[in-house]
Amino acid sequence: MTSLLLSGPDRLLPYLLVSAVLFAAGILACTTRRNAVGYLMGIELMLNAAALNFVAYGRFRGLEASGHGQVFSLFVIVLAAAEAAVALALVYSVYRTFRDVDLDQTTTLGSKR
């Protein structure tokens, strides 16, 4: 069964597994990386996991001729580029304020740990 899914004409599962790993890696980066840039990388990973899912589903489950999956992926990529630009600007701004990009340190709300 497993081998069939991995090798048959419907080879969706490997893509999903890769996507899930990518997403998990992104979450892990977001929740553990204290560096703001690492945090942003985590977000990029999650976005790419989602884009991968779009393409995979478009190829194996949707109407391939329509190309919907690919179009959505393009959107995600463009969005990710825009987001990265804004976020990096924010990080730069945070750095100018705090002289630091450590997310644990760059807080003015609540008690500092």
Add this chain to the structure above:
Amino acid sequence: MSALLLWILAAPLAAFLLLSLIKPRKGGDWVSLVAMTASFGLSLKVATSVLSSGLALAGPSFAWLSLPTGFGIPAFSLSLGLRLDSTGAVMLLIVTGLALCVEIFSTWYMHGDRHYSRFFSHFSFFCFAMLGIVLSDNLLMTFVFWELVGVGSYLLIGFWHEKPAVADDPFYQEMKASDATGILETKLSPSHAQLKAFVMNRVGDFGFLVGLGIFAWAALAAGLQGDILSWDNLRLAVNMGAFDRIAFAGLSGSTLLTLAGIGVFLGAMGKSAQFPLHTWLPDAMQGPTTASSIIHAATMVAAGVFLTARIHPLLTPDALLFVSWIGAITAIVAASIAMVQWDFKAVLAYSTVSQLGYMMIGLGAGAATGGYTAGLSHLFTHALFKCLLFLGAASIIHGCANHQDINRFGGLAKKMPVTALATGLAVLAICGLPFFSAFWSKDAIVASAWLAAQERSLHGSTLLAWGPWMLAVLSALLTSFYMTRLWTLTFLGKERDHHVTHHAHDPSFAAKAVLLVLSLFTLQFVWTGSVNPFGTGSWLDNALLPVGAVEHLSESVLHHAHVQTMILATILGMVGIGAALFLYRKGPVAFKIAPVWNFLANLWFIDKLWDLLWVEGLGKRGGKFVALLDLGSDSRLSTLETAPRLSPSLDGAVDGTAHFTGRLGSLLGRLQNGNALSYAGYTTLALGLLVLLLVI
């Protein structure tokens, strides 16, 4: 003409507002004087037209509250409107006239006071409220202005609110050095006295509100149109038998009517200082004497009598008997206390209470016996001579460096002849000697009480029927005794305390003129237009005829009762005057039957009983109970910082709620720590939960 009623009411209000706005540092009396003169002038014009035509004058009126049919209650309205009938016309003349006299007198008496203009401002406010009661055309508006005169009285009793309580006042302690007992022991500071007056009046006003509610209910049941609480509509409702249509908790309609009457009368008992709510009036003497003269002697305390007269057609025979008894008890209690008082104003205060009791006896005797007319006549004659007595007191107190102790006066007649003459005439009037005003009005009350007693003894217990008459006769004797004692000790004999009386002098020209004008009204001739003491059917009698059809007793029965009462009262008056003159001709004498003296000097222990019941009992004991629920306002405030966080009490519940929400807030607040990483964690957690929810 009818718009003039509004101007009469508005003039003193305008004076009050103007004085309150500009707050002159000194002066300002002219604003009040101009307004009061205008009010008095217009009153003269309106009242003479009402009195000569005998027709009531309806003034402007507007619907205050109009409700359509709903909730099973028919449509009804409550209005504020003015109306002047012949009884009101006499009252109007007396209120505006006396107010003007007192204001003129006050320009002398209050001269140099730090708050000279404030006196006139508050005085104008009182006049406005008092005129509102006189001119009101319905029970609700009367209640509103009833409370407003209460405020006016409160403000003026506490006029010198900086003055300390007696115990802390060396001046009073010095006065007490002479062998004086009585009201001093219970004397309160002005700020305390004003509260006492206000609170005691609330007790009566509670009854007023209940009675007002029952009357409104009955009027609704009768399905009356227009303002349901107007005097005409209330009378109509009772005549239509509206009270037969209502019942409550096993009480029949007629019982409810009695209760409603007694309820409104309770309000009158508070305002007119009737037993057992009379204890505030003697304390109210802490106000300026000229304010006392009109508020706590002539007009405001008589408002209770006036109200009782207004609701007189609505009172059942049982309610009238109640009124009679309250009046009689008040008359005798106050008269007996007045016998042993040493403070000039205290004697006058108790005398006022006693005379108000008389008026109630008259009203309680019913309309057929002439009691209604007699009670109101006495209201008016009393207003004039009691106001005069108080202005005389003001003159004496001013002349004797604020001393009020009659034991230390004496021989003042030579030093202040005009005051002595004026107060002397007033004393003769209150004693009820022939040719003086109260001879005619007070004796009419006693005669009506006698006739009513005869009537009532046919139907019920003899003692219950005759009690009011007997107490009234006894009070007449006591009245002439204590008033003569007061006058004799003050004006006759030798100077007893040079330190007190050596500066004594008659007041200024204007004030003297006021005294002399008022003393004219102690003569019967001015009131009835006839020197014949046995004459009836004067203009005043005609003005004060009861409203609606009343079948009077036959002329011969009335005449017989009047003649025998007059003979009896004259003898009693003479005996009282003679005894007092004989006993006190040389100054204070110690004739003390200890138990009686103590009883009277302690004011029948009524003040002490009230203190024990309400202040000590309900106040302090009840306060402890309340403190169990609540931490108690005083202690709570002082220990707010140190009070235990949570205690099983009402406060504990409140504190607990605050404590709990506070803790919960700080707990949740930890989530909002400003750390982006933990926010990411929460987001992930929420995402996981969402996925879990979708999968399962």
